[in-house]
Amino acid sequence: MSDSDLDVFDGDDEAAPPAFPLTSGRTRGYHRAAVDAFLDAARGAFEDDRKDFGAEDVRAASFPLVRHGYEIAAVDAALGRVEDAFAARTRERAVRSLGVTEWVARAREDAQRILDHLARPAHHRFARTGRLTFGYRVDEVDHVADRISGFLRDGDPLTVEQVRGAAFRMQRGGYREEQVDALLDATVEVMLAVR
Structure with a gap:
């Protein structure tokens, strides 16, 4: 530091x-x-x-x-x-302790797990809240998920700050917040690992 x-x-x-x-x-x-x-x-x-x-x-x-x-x-x-x-x-x-090769291999495995999760069909990438309960707005989360996939798969531009700053409006029956937040945290970890 x-x-x-x-x-x-x-x-x-x-x-x-x-x-x-x-x-x-x-x-x-x-x-x-x-x-x-x-x-x-x-x-x-x-x-x-x-x-x-x-x-x-x-x-x-x-x-x-x-x-x-x-x-x-x-x-x-x-x-x-x-x-x-x-x-x-x-x-x-x-x-x-691990060496560069092992460190990079682990980061790739983590990135692949994120990609596998985001390969699910749009509107079905995360568990949903009940019809009367609010969760993250599905279309907004899917948009960010597509950007993360593009970054991890194709090297499309995306910064750690953009992932950290992702914010979503709420909707009834939306995506469960804790699942989306966990995936965003995992994405930040992968991005910081290879920075």
């Missing part, structure tokens, strides 16, 4: 300005203390080279929304850089 990456860990105290821009008016943002505490914990884990905290923990982080909180986009961008730093460390360790 470079010094510029470590800057995202800088929290605020009484004398220091906020670590991120703040929302104004009625716009809600991430709870400042929750973000600061999480970034302090992440920084400590990275500096102590702990193996019980990694990119997946950063990806799973969530914070309460409050008025006058940190701007969401600024925090999310910083979390992306922190996740990248943890993923790079994991990749370096794995390459040292």
